[in-house]
Each structure stands twice: as structure tokens, then as C-alpha cells.
Amino acid sequence: MRLALEAVSLSKTFRRWRRGREVRALSDVSFTVDAGAIFGLLGPNGAGKTTLVKVALTIAHADRGEVRLLGQSIRDRSVFSRVGYLPENPRFPLHLTAWQVLRLYGSLSGADMTAVERNASRWLERLDLARWSDMRVSKFSKGMNERLAFAQALVHDPELIFLDEPTDGLDPLARMEVRNICRELADQGKTVFINSHILAEIELICDRIALMKSGEIVEQGTISELTASRGGYELVAPAVDGLGHWLGEKSLTFAAVDGHFHVQLADRVSANALIDALRAKNIEIESLSVKRRTLESVFIERLSRE
């Protein structure tokens, strides 16, 4: 599998000389992102997500470690002509119109200007900004600015796109459009790297995610890998006489719903033991299901653990 991003042992410490303080933003971070995937980086504020993206884009410098984008070391700056970036709180030159903004950043990315202008028209139309293409960005609302920043990240037709809080300040329709565009880009073989703390967004669009805490990647995988088998099992059986009392004696957690007991089981071993015991009592089992946790519960559990 071709890799869009490869981070090896990245470390970064911010030092405030005058106050003698040190903040460890990245601690030996290593991970990869496959080409053509939508990858989500999750973590609480101050986890090091933005620092990680900035190091990958050379906006900040790592103390140690190496980053390769699209198979090329970031020391070779030519790779950035194939990379797009939507920063958090983007700020454009206020004297420019939306059209001029896209032309400026397209040209700085070294793209062919005919292609840049064609893409600029396309993205302004798609992101509902075409009507305001000749308006100065100083008059833009936060949502319009955010949509323009998204267009700016795509105007030079990059293969790898970093989006830092891409739906921040957008209305629900615009959020959906951003999600649709991300999916389309991935379908075209482009890689989308999303940095966010909005779990619902990540859950909806990402193929793989990584959880970050205190400068370290603490978990990574597909959403189903991260959420599956983590909530244990739920067994449903008819609420026959005496079963409630028996379950209570076994210290099992259960609830009575519509004439059935819903029994919560921590793992596969206890699920099998209960099945054997119920079958020995000649009680029929209605259903047994793997309880999937939400990404939110995984996030809270994993990141609150010391």
C-alpha cells in the first residue's frame, strides 16, 4: 500500500526560555496514513494535534524524527506543491477578493494558472461562493471565510489535503457539503487528513482514526476496530420465573424490558459461561450481540485513563 504520510519518532518540545518552562507537544510519535484514505486525528485540546500537522507541513520544526509526505521527505519542498492545507482560523490578505485569494495561493503552490483558474471557478461554485467571488474577503462572514479556506486548500488539485477543524463555523448544510467533498476526494484516490475534536464528524467520514493525548498516539485503527468488542456483550433471554433472582445472585447487571432480561456481560468468557448455565436450566436464549461503543465513549474512556 502506498503511503501518503509517514511520521517516524517525531518529538517536539516548546521551550519558554524566560520562564524556564517546557511543554512537550510531541513525544516519539510514529504512524502512517495510507494513500486514498480519510484519516482523522482526534484528541482533546492541547493533545498536540495541530503541532503534529504543523510539523508535517514545516510550519513548526521537530526536535527529532522524520516526516515523509507522498513518499518524499519534507526536506524536499517540492512535495508541498502536491499538498493542500486548511489551517485553523485562516486569515487571508484583506485587500484581496475571493477570486484573487485562490489565484494567489494557487500560484504560490506552483500550479499551472489555467488549471488554478478552472479549479477556482469550480470550487467557488461548489462551495456557494461564486456570487461573492469579486467581493473583498474583509467583508466575508466566518462561514464564508472558512469555505474559502477550504477552496484554497483544493485549488491546486493536491493529492494530500490537511484539514484542521474543517467544519468549524459552518452551518449543517455546509458541513454536509464538506463531508461529501472529502468522500469524493478519497474516491479519486486523494488522501484527506482531518484534525478535529468533533467526534460525530470524524465518525461520519473517516476510514481510519488515531487518538492523541499529551503528545502521544494512544490508539489507532478503523472506526469499527476501535468501537467493536469494547462494549462487551448483551444477552437477551425470556424473563422466566426465578431467573431474575438467579442473575442477581450471580452479581450480573441486567434490565427487564418487555418480558425479557437484557444481561450485560463484560467479555466473551462470561458470555459463554452464562449461555451454558441458561441452557442447563433449559432457558432459551433470544439473542446475543456484541455491544459496540460509540466513538465518544472510546474517546472518553481512552483519554481519561492515566
Next chain:
Amino acid sequence: MTPTTPTLAELALFAAKIAMRPGIFIDTFQESFRNKMFWFFFVASSLVIGSIALALNLDVVNGVMRGVTFLGNEIRVRAFTVKQWVETLQAGLAMLIGTIGLCLALLATSTLFTQMVQKGSIDLLLCRPLSRWRVMTARFLGGASIMAFNAAYLFLGVWFVLGAKSRVWNQGFAFSTALAILGFVVLFSVVMMVSVITENAAAGLLAAYALLMFSPILAQHERITPAFSTELYRWIFRSVYWVVPKSAETIGAMRRLITDRPLEIGWAAGTSLVFALGCYVVTMVYFMRKDY
């Protein structure tokens, strides 16, 4: 992951690369055209040129000034030759431009660097296939070019209008444009260094103004230093004089160039340029290592 400083060969190729990818350079121009201070400077220059062209009348008899009227009011002049009168006027204008004009030019361009390095704006530049020194150098050259354009417009405009009116084509005044640009570029490099490091335009401007204000005092070091009580103080004062830009000498050289006296600017221009180069190198080293 530590960035490298540019080599001379890279610097030499930079002008050609600007021509190929002029984004930041042109954007600096556009930003300045939208900047009201820039237009104020431009309009003020136009007013100076326009008032000389339309409201100044010279009464010349046999190559000697008999009288001058400005906006219809008679200005009494001694029996100068036309050449002497034009040189005196040009020297006065050069002094004015070299001080007030320079202050206005620095004020008009002082925010160029802080606007570029502010959060959200710098990220959009540093993620491009451009090295950091190119980003900053393009910004510096953009700002310097705008003011070079304005200085050339004012000096050459005044030179042309006065020449057409008096038939005295004093090349020294036209050439003094280069000294005005030198004076600006040197102090502009101070604005760049201080405002990039402090991320504060006012700090950069104040640093440049302080150097401009103290320059005439430092220029008198030969008269002042004997008054110091110890050799150490004399050495410190002389060292400061040699290190910092010599704006007062540059303005004085403009006057000498206009009045056709020996220029004697080599050492002052040289040490000022070395100072500007020092500011440039410090800015580049800081900017290339800085985490944004």
C-alpha cells in the same frame, strides 16, 4: 529538521524565481495600493510635483533670477543664478524628503511584516513549495520596490518639472534618488528585523525612528567624544557610530550630490549596507528557525 541558510548562488537565482512565481512580491504591491498611508504618500508626492509644475513661476533675466512667484505670491530671492537657485531648492527638497518623506515611507510599510507573520496568515505561506527565506525576501523586496517607485516618482517628477521650467537639468538631483532609496532600504531592514522578531509593527517602526533620530547626534562623534570622561565611553560611542546606519550622512550626501560637491559617501554607505545585511541575516536566521 533544521533549515539551511541560503547560499549566494540561491540568492542570485532568486530574482529570476520572483519573475517566475511573483505571488508574494505582487501581493505586497497590491496590499500597499490598498493601504491608505501609501496613497497619502503618493498623493503628497503628486502635490509637490503638481505645485511646482503649475504654481511656481520663475522670472529669469540673462540667466539670473529676478523673481519667483509661488501660488501668485512673490518670493524675494537674492540675485542667484538660475542654476544656484534650482540647486538650493532641490537641496531643500532632498532634505525634506530625506527626513519627513523617509518617516512617512517607513510608516506606510511598517505593517507589511507583522501582517504576514500573524497566525492563520503565515500558515498559508509556509505550507507552500517555497523556502522561508524566499517568502521573507519577496516581502522585503516588495516593500522596498514600492518605496523605490515612490521615491523615483517624486525625485524624477520634481527634476523633470524644474528642468523643464528652468532649463537647468541637474543630474545630481536625479541621481540622489538612489541615496534616498538606500536610506529607506537600510531603515526598512531594521523595521523587518524588529517587527518579525517582536511580531509588533510599532516596535519595528520605533527602532527605525530611533536610529534616524540619533543618527545626526552620532554623526557628531568627533566633537562629542572628547567631552566624555573615560576612554571606555569614547570607545563605546565611536563603536555605536560605526555600527549603526548613517542616515544623517546619507541625507548630507544627497545635498552634496545636488550642489555638485565631492560625494564622500563610500564608507557611510558601506557600513550602512553592512548593517542592513546584518539585519537581513538575523531576520532570516530567526524566521527560518521559528515555529509558527
